[in-house]
Amino acid sequence: MEISTFTAREFNQDTSKAKKASLKGPVFITDRGKPAHVLLSIEQYQKILGLAPSIVDLLARAETADIDLVPQRIENMSDITDLK
Numbered sequence: 001m002e003i004s005t006f007t008a009r010e011f012n013q014d015t016s017k018a019k020k021a022s023l024k025g026p027v028f029i030t031d032r033g034k035p036a037h038v039l040l041s042i043e044q045y046q047k048i049l050g051l052a053p054s055i056v057d058l059l060a061r062a063e064t065a066d067i068d069l070v071p072q073r074i075e076n077m078s079d080i081t082d083l084k
Contacts, residue, residue, distance in 0.1 A: 001026075002021070002025040003026055004018070004028070006018050006021075021039075027039040
């Protein structure tokens with residue numbers, strides 16, 4: 001993990017550079033020399049929050065595009081549910 005620091009001015013002048021740096025680690029954005037904001041990739045943010053990706057997110061990834069998902073058909077729903 002690589003931590004980067006940008007001044008607010010540098011960030012405003014080259015946002016794409018800050019976004020690229022955020023893929024390697026957190027990017028601190030300073031205001032008058034003091035850290036004011038942190039830019040993270042969505043993966044880093046979810047890791048911090050402890051969020052697991054949803055099945056929709058996993059299936060939407062490029063590396064899973066070739067997976068054929070064939071859900072099994074439930075023949076008799078009344079065998080599964082008990083509405084008593």
